[in-house]
Amino acid sequence: MINFIYFSIFIFGTAIGSFLNVLIDRLPNNQSINGRSHCDYCGKKLNWYDMFPVFSYFILGGKTRCCKKKLSFQYPLIEFLTGVIFVLVFKDSPYVESLTRTVLIFGILSCLIVIFVSDLKYQLISDYVLLGLFIFSVLFHLFVGSENPTPTTIYNYLQPLTTYILSGLIVCLPIFLIYFISKERAMGLGDVYLSAIMGFLLGWQAGLLALYIAFVTGAIFGVIVIILKNKKLKSKIAFGPFLVIGTVIMLFWGEKLLEIVKKIYKL
Numbered sequence: 001m002i003n004f005i006y007f008s009i010f011i012f013g014t015a016i017g018s019f020l021n022v023l024i025d026r027l028p029n030n031q032s033i034n035g036r037s038h039c040d041y042c043g044k045k046l047n048w049y050d051m052f053p054v055f056s057y058f059i060l061g062g063k064t065r066c067c068k069k070k071l072s073f074q075y076p077l078i079e080f081l082t083g084v085i086f087v088l089v090f091k092d093s094p095y096v097e098s099l100t101r102t103v104l105i106f107g108i109l110s111c112l113i114v115i116f117v118s119d120l121k122y123q124l125i126s127d128y129v130l131l132g133l134f135i136f137s138v139l140f141h142l143f144v145g146s147e148n149p150t151p152t153t154i155y156n157y158l159q160p161l162t163t164y165i166l167s168g169l170i171v172c173l174p175i176f177l178i179y180f181i182s183k184e185r186a187m188g189l190g191d192v193y194l195s196a197i198m199g200f201l202l203g204w205q206a207g208l209l210a211l212y213i214a215f216v217t218g219a220i221f222g223v224i225v226i227i228l229k230n231k232k233l234k235s236k237i238a239f240g241p242f243l244v245i246g247t248v249i250m251l252f253w254g255e256k257l258l259e260i261v262k263k264i265y266k267l
């Protein structure tokens with residue numbers, strides 16, 4: 001029974017992943033997101049059995065059925081990873097005590113996947129995905145501890161809400177300064193918004209630690225690129241993916257990490 005539930009969640013995740021692929025490639029290019037029902041190359045209508053997440057790619061041998069053009073490996077990879085991530089979160093995370101919060105954390109992770117890949121690929125973070133991430137974050141805080149918010153719980157939420165907004169401002173301040181001083185060369189406005197949402201979602205302590213993790217992983221990656229002397233990569237490193245890494249680490253291991261940091265600095 002448990003295995004059947006996990007399998008269903010995996011299949012659900014791959015279907016969501018298939019939609020995320022559409023968002024990843026179409027939002028930065030301002031294209032319509034009405035599904036991937038036509039071939040990207042020749043425009044022919046796709047068969048329903050050629051649109052199964054993950055499986056269709058391998059059955060088709062990585063090529064389109066209609067015109068035999070190469071399909072990007074990104075499609076099955078994102079579909080598979082989304083499925084795996086959903087199962088892992090469902091299996092073992094502090095957020096699955098309520099169904100609502102599980103759905104919301106799936107939504108948050110979906111937005112983070114889109115931001116990670118589209119920033120890596122196009123150096124662009126879509127405003128729509130940032131808005132989606134913000135809305136999921138508001139709901140995520142609102143649904144804490146209760147399945148159905150009542151007027152009382154919503155009222156009780158308003159006070160921490162201002163704290164979360166302040167946290168967002170605190171966390172995005174360093175990124176804003178880099179954005180402002182470097183005249184958009186080092187960071188984009190998308191990074192500023194993303195870091196603000198990180199602070200809003202995580203609170204200022206975990207948010208700043210997430211920022212720190214982003215800078216450290218970014219620096220490690222930068223050093224590797226310099227050692228490899230890969231000029232193509234060097235000119236195209238976006239910061240968004242590292243912000244996503246920091247956010248995910250703090251979402252799932254934040255409490256433990258904050259405890260360690262507080263112990264080290266005797267806070």
Ligand SMILES: [Zn+2]
Nearest residue numbers: 039042066067
């Ligand atoms: Zn085709």
